[in-house]
Amino acid sequence: MEDKLRHLLTELYKETPCMPIVVRLAWHDSGSYCARTKTGGANGTIRFSPEADFGANNGLGIARNLLEPIKKAVPEVSYADLYQLGSVVAIEFAGGPKIPFRFGRKDLPQEKCSPDGRLPDATKRMPHLREIFSRMGFDDKGIVVLSGAHALGRARKERSGFDGPWTSDPLVFDNSYYQEILKEDPDPKLLRLASDMALLDDAENRKLVELYAADKDAFFKDYVEQHVKLSELGMMA
Ligand code: HEM
Structure with a gap:
């Protein structure tokens, strides 16, 4: 599964240089994590409303739509793993370091969407x-x-x-x-x-x-x- 996913992601980046927005998608999925309550994180809930509609996530539907055909081609991968693998392959494709990757993130249901306000505000220090x-x-x-x-x-x-x-x-x-x-x-x-x-x-x-x-x-x-x-x-x- 990993080889096929890496191949499909690389083909996507060759065709559409969407590496940056995929990196942002992955970070906005996982960056909702709260270590104290053990909620949020890389769990794919960013694709559901209300999380998908938070101001911080504007535009990320574009990345999700670009990755959807890959999910269709490899349905056994979770969205959470696909977004994160998409990001590490994107960084490598763009000349960055090779980042070790483990599968195993579980997709959580819509009710587990993270609350708004967990991502950083660019106007603050x-x-x-x-x-x-x-x-x-x-x-x-x-x-x-x-x-x-x-x-x-x-x-x-x-x-x-x-x-x-x-x-x-x-x-x-x-x-x-x-x-x-x-x-x-x-x-x-x-x-x-x-x-x-x-x-x-x-x-x-x-x-x-x-x-x-x-x-x-x-x-x-x-x-x-x-x-x-x-x-x-x-x-x-
Ligand atoms: C330190 C706090 C951070 C703030 C306040 C911040 C803020 C932002 C903002 C305002 C944008 C522009 C979004 C847009 O107009 O489409 C952006 C884009 C981006 N951010 Fe961050 N960011 C932060 C951290 C990170 C981290 C940790 C990563 C990844 C590890 C990241 C990766 C990206 C990427 C790749 C883009 C470009 C997306 C694109 O070209 O479509 N950012 N960020």
């Missing part, structure tokens, strides 16, 4: 990001490392109210996100959210940003570790 990410079980390093996924993709006015990509090549997964947020003379065509610039607020976090900007391998190594954790949130619950 570290205190808010800490509150959101610590609920999932991440520390500051997790926030700094996972934000590097904004090397991929862009914001769209009609989806989030923001506009533009973070990097000059938004279909390539590399460490350029960190290089861009450190620039004193930012490229006006590129996006910087308050939540991106928040990574520079604390000296320790800034040091990490500087390390990742200078050393792609160090970023990839830490990214793999944090992404595996993100992709498995709620998996064992």
Whole structure:
């Protein structure tokens, strides 16, 4: 099953470069996790209303629709696994690291949709990001490392109210996100959210940003570790 899924996902990305939105879909499914109540997580409920209709999830129906023919071709895969595998194959396809993947996420029913407000607000800085990410079980390093996924993709006015990509090549997964947020003379065509610039607020976090900007391998190594954790949130619950 894994080989077939990887093949179908790779064919999709060759035809339609939707890697960024699939990465966002997977993260918005799993990022609803609450470690205290053991609710939310990578469980496929993002495809149901009301979760699908939360403002934070605007546009993600596009990713779900693109993945649906693959679910039809391999019905034994859960949506939760398909979204997460879609994300790791997307990152690898875009030049990022190879991320280990385990199957076994269960799809939960519509009644188990996560409540609204569990995903981060892009207009806020570290205190808010800490509150959101610590609920999932991440520390500051997790926030700094996972934000590097904004090397991929862009914001769209009609989806989030923001506009533009973070990097000059938004279909390539590399460490350029960190290089861009450190620039004193930012490229006006590129996006910087308050939540991106928040990574520079604390000296320790800034040091990490500087390390990742200078050393792609160090970023990839830490990214793999944090992404595996993100992709498995709620998996064992
Ligand atoms: C740190 C807090 C975060 C905030 C506030 C945030 C916010 C946003 C916003 C506002 C967008 C634009 C959505 C649109 O207009 O379509 C976006 C896109 C995106 N985000 Fe995040 N994000 C965060 C963390 C993450 C994480 C942890 C990941 C993955 C590990 C991620 C992956 C992406 C990707 C790949 C896109 C591009 C989607 C596309 O091109 O369609 N983000 N994010």
